[in-house]
Amino acid sequence: MSNPRPIGVFDSGIGGLTVVKALRDRLPNETIVYLGDTARVPYGPKSPDTVQRYALELARMLMQKDAKALVVACNTVSSVALPLLTRKFSVPVIGVIEPGACAALQVTRNHHIGVIGTRATIRSGAYEKVLRAADNNVRVSSRACPLLVPLIEEGLLDDEVTDQVVTRYLEPLLAKEIDTLVLGCTHYPLLSTAIARVLGHQITLVDSAQKCATAVQETLDRHSLRSPTAEGGELHVALTDAADNFLNVARDALQLNFGEIELQPLP
Amino acid sequence: MSNPRPIGVFDSGIGGLTVVKALRDRLPNETIVYLGDTARVPYGPKSPDTVQRYALELARMLMQKDAKALVVACNTVSSVALPLLTRKFSVPVIGVIEPGACAALQVTRNHHIGVIGTRATIRSGAYEKVLRAADNNVRVSSRACPLLVPLIEEGLLDDEVTDQVVTRYLEPLLAKEIDTLVLGCTHYPLLSTAIARVLGHQITLVDSAQKCATAVQETLDRHSLRSPTAEGGELHVALTDAADNFLNVARDALQLNFGEIELQPLP
Numbered sequence A, B: 001m002s003n004p005r006p007i008g009v010f011d012s013g014i015g016g017l018t019v020v021k022a023l024r025d026r027l028p029n030e031t032i033v034y035l036g037d038t039a040r041v042p043y044g045p046k047s048p049d050t051v052q053r054y055a056l057e058l059a060r061m062l063m064q065k066d067a068k069a070l071v072v073a074c075n076t077v078s079s080v081a082l083p084l085l086t087r088k089f090s091v092p093v094i095g096v097i098e099p100g101a102c103a104a105l106q107v108t109r110n111h112h113i114g115v116i117g118t119r120a121t122i123r124s125g126a127y128e129k130v131l132r133a134a135d136n137n138v139r140v141s142s143r144a145c146p147l148l149v150p151l152i153e154e155g156l157l158d159d160e161v162t163d164q165v166v167t168r169y170l171e172p173l174l175a176k177e178i179d180t181l182v183l184g185c186t187h188y189p190l191l192s193t194a195i196a197r198v199l200g201h202q203i204t205l206v207d208s209a210q211k212c213a214t215a216v217q218e219t220l221d222r223h224s225l226r227s228p229t230a231e232g233g234e235l236h237v238a239l240t241d242a243a244d245n246f247l248n249v250a251r252d253a254l255q256l257n258f259g260e261i262e263l264q265p266l267p
Helices: A017-026 A048-063 A075-088 A099-106 A120-126 A126-133 A148-153 A160-175 A190-198 A208-222 A246-254 B017-026 B050-061 B077-088 B098-109 B121-126 B126-134 B149-154 B162-173 B188-199 B207-220 B246-254
Strands: A007-011 A033-036 A071-072 A112-117 A137-146 A180-183 A203-205 A237-238 B007-011 B032-036 B069-072 B112-117 B141-144 B181-182 B204-207 B237-240
Touching: A007 A048, A007 A120, A007 B050, A017 A033, A017 A208, A017 A237, A017 A246, A017 B162, A033 A112, A048 A071, A048 A075, A048 A126, A048 A190, A048 B017, A048 B050, A071 A208, A075 A099, A075 A120, A075 A126, A099 A180, A099 B077, A112 A120, A112 A126, A112 A160, A120 A137, A120 B121, A126 A137, A148 A160, A160 A190, A160 B162, A160 B207, A180 A208, A180 B017, A180 B141, A180 B149, A190 A203, A190 B112, A237 B204, A246 B112, A246 B181, B007 B050, B017 B032, B017 B207, B017 B246, B032 B246, B050 B069, B050 B077, B050 B121, B050 B141, B069 B077, B069 B207, B077 B098, B098 B126, B098 B181, B098 B207, B112 B121, B112 B126, B112 B149, B112 B162, B121 B126, B121 B141, B141 B149, B141 B188, B149 B162, B149 B188, B149 B246, B162 B188, B181 B188, B181 B237, B188 B204, B204 B207
Parallel strands: A007 A033, A007 A071, A033 A237, A112 A137, A112 A180, A180 A203, B007 B032, B007 B069, B032 B237, B112 B141, B112 B181, B181 B204
Antiparallel strands: none
16 A cells, blocks of 8 residues: 555644644554644734635645545644635544643533633634533633743753743633633744643643644544554745754654655745 | 935834934934834844845835935845845945944044944854955854843843843953944844943944934935924834834833834735
8 A cells, every 4th residue: 555645734834743742652553744834934923814815725724635634633723714615625623722622621620721822723712612611510721821932942942041930920820710821833842831830730731732643543433434454644944035053853752753854935 | 394304214023112212312303204114123133134135125124114314224135135225226225234334433543343243244244344344354254042032022121031041141241352342233223232241341332223314314314315494304114014012112121102003014
């Protein structure tokens, strides 16, 4: 069996590789094509219209590679473009928000969930909507944390400045007595150690990259789309512009193996 | 005299408003049209090819408004696209790098100049080239400071976390005994107080936004392009995507008056 259809994964940049890492661990015989829009990263500060337009372009590029499923490894895109993508493409489309929200509902005991993410994700209220739709007794406290992505991209994963910034962002959520915190940005799993340090053991962290990978596995099973081969799948990484230093940070921190980066300019 | 031709100013985003502020102070009777590419900000991590392509698009949009001069209020664009823009357009094109570099050469006593900027600006070596071309005895120590823009955009202009980050970036330059520091990013004038706090009084700060405004005035005089009216000029601000919180940070910190923001989507 040659050239099994890949899973297409896209993100505004390189952060979505945390989802790829979770997929590789969970589905090692699937081939993955990753497309990161480094020419236009970040999507966080951009308007919903612009993000939707960019998401359609990226999804089309992956469909040209015969993707059997589309994984939106980006909270900003998931929060504003998932219904549109689902309508436009016939393959299953899996985002990061619903899996993260559902996992948070399963682990919270006091029904008070915290969510952190980029300004766009928090402003969209996407996690809140999904959480409330599933359980209208849940309380949600959200916080935009715009400095975390730059700190991660600078490689300050284990650093006192990062700890201070994390503390400042999380203290108001702790004061409100959340018992569960959703990492609502695909970069944030790279800071999970720092975040856990600030949170202590009382709060359960929900990594939406991990939960997204679980949802992808379930979706492929449901649609009988799992790779028929028992061999190891391949990982191809394409970017719309040359990668900067953060690609090395992510590769090292995630211990991901991929070869040459393909440069795939936007149409 | 109605509708005098405006000065066209563009930037990858909102940081270039520091140049606008310097221009308004210096040339109050000139009308200014500012175009910020918030749909694709930041340019710092993007490749030179991509930055050049974007710069041409923005310059064309300003030329359609009959700009009499183009001001590139962005170090990243100035560092990679100035020769191209000068070749493509018949009006004078003024960047931020040459004015800043020339001013630094005038004030340094020990001929050792520090330059800070985004990764793209520092990697381009643009300041170094201009400085060495003018004085081949000059010593230049450069440092990319990728966290400063996000800290500024978060509004942490007077904050201990920012001071720590500034200290960390500047200490190696201080250890090398620079006596002059060029703020090689149009955002950085918003941090000049914090930077001066870390530097103490021994180091002269060169604000390339201020120096760019001086160069614009000289260029307009040389080409007899100064506005014939004695009335106050207008300031029009257009962005390629909806502005985020940083527009308020910049407006407040710079005390700039402009009315409605025009949304000018990319072609």
